[in-house]
Amino acid sequence: MTGSTKMIENYLDELYPNPRCELNYIKDYELLLATMLSAQTTDKRVNMVTKTLFKKYPTLNDLSQANINEVMNIIKPIGTFRIKGNNLIEIAKRLIKDYDGKLPNDRKYLETLPGVGRKTANVVLSNIFNEPCIAVDTHVSRVSKRLNLAKPKDDPLIIEKKLTKKFKKEDLCKRHHQMVLFGRYYCTARNPKCETCKLKEICNN
DSSP: OOHHHHHHHHHHHOOSOOOOOOOOOOSSSHHHHHHHHHHSSOHHHHHHHHHHHHHHHOHHHHHHHHOOHHHHHHHHGGGHHHHHHHHHHHHHHHHHHHHOOOOOOOOOHHSSSSOHHHHHHHHHHHHHHHOOOOOOOOOHHHHHTTTSSSSTTTOOHHHHHHHHHHOOOOGHHHHHHHHHHHHHHHHHHHOOOOOOOOTTOOOOO
16 A cells, blocks of 8 residues: 555545445335436435435335336436436336345346446445445546546546555445545535645645
8 A cells, every 4th residue: 555545545534434325225225226316416316306206115016016207207306317217117127026126246137237337236235235346436536536546547447446456455335435425525526625635735636
């Protein structure tokens, strides 16, 4: 571990000693659905629609039989609601058919579900099953590049591999949440809080 990596870890631990996922969920599959819905929108907005969605359809069986127009109307505020609405119902049907409604600890399977890519699978695997993996979203990507943990042209998979090597295996889930929160509230895309940041000396922003 380099000195700069240790500095980053110390600062993230200082800012977010006990980070957690900001998507609200109670059941395991709800995190999968919420993460799928969070693409190209904010966790805050997703939490607003899932509060209604999960109350109206409290089980996967309920959701699998839902009226698509009613589902789309609920999730309309998050955008791309037609695609995501169909994804919700199809994921519910698939989980019931393939795993009797249980969420499997199986990356390959999860990535076959509609709207579920590597990032979403990583979020589920790390939070639900404590698997040592790190999900790379726009926040993690931006922070990684600014702090020289990755190169400007690195894609999410390359960034994921680099972060997996730089951080301890048992810390990957925590580092993911810390970097997301850091990118969301400090190292923002516009007007980042560089003046008060303890990492500005190693930042290339």
